[in-house]
Amino acid sequence: MAKVTHCEICGKKFKWYRWRYECKQCGKNVCGKCLKTVRDINIKSKTYGKRIFLCKDCYDNLQREYKKAKDIIVVRSSHVGGHKTIRILGEISTGIAYEDFDDAKFELQYNTLKMGGNAILNYKYIRHKYSQITNGGGTYYYSLFTARGTVAVVEKIQKSQKRVAKKTELGES
Numbered sequence: 001m002a003k004v005t006h007c008e009i010c011g012k013k014f015k016w017y018r019w020r021y022e023c024k025q026c027g028k029n030v031c032g033k034c035l036k037t038v039r040d041i042n043i044k045s046k047t048y049g050k051r052i053f054l055c056k057d058c059y060d061n062l063q064r065e066y067k068k069a070k071d072i073i074v075v076r077s078s079h080v081g082g083h084k085t086i087r088i089l090g091e092i093s094t095g096i097a098y099e100d101f102d103d104a105k106f107e108l109q110y111n112t113l114k115m116g117g118n119a120i121l122n123y124k125y126i127r128h129k130y131s132q133i134t135n136g137g138g139t140y141y142y143s144l145f146t147a148r149g150t151v152a153v154v155e156k157i158q159k160s161q162k163r164v165a166k167k168t169e170l171g172e173s
């Protein structure tokens, strides 16, 4: 295997001050300027929950996916106001515990997208209590969170379409 001597994005030569990094996604060799560090939230990945290196191109692709994940509808009950449930794809839960609510929620949103859903129903946080003993002899507690929900495909009901939907239900085509 020939050794890559130049950054595969900007084309600059690797030197002692311009290190070579490998993109976890596409395997390209890139320099530090063409590199981004992210946390791997792909549950199926071996490096899940850890920090990984991505090249700028793969990072941009990921950002586009992240943006789409933000559009996932998250509701705490099976009642999705203004939407109707088309199908349930399965249960989902975070693989690791997070200090921040939003991180746990976002992991579910991102994985919902991967499962082909656009909504999480019956969304719920689960609090885990951890203890930590300090030098002072006291025990301090802190919490971590996981989250879970049901992945579903829902469709927005438009007011003008309600009548049409009703007709379809009655068997007219």
Ligand SMILES: [Zn+2]
Residues within 6 Å of the ligand: 007, 008, 009, 010, 011, 012, 030, 031, 032, 033, 034
């Ligand atoms: Zn570069």
Ligand SMILES: [Zn+2]
Residues within 6 Å of the ligand: 023, 024, 025, 026, 027, 028, 054, 055, 056, 057, 058, 059
């Ligand atoms: Zn890449």
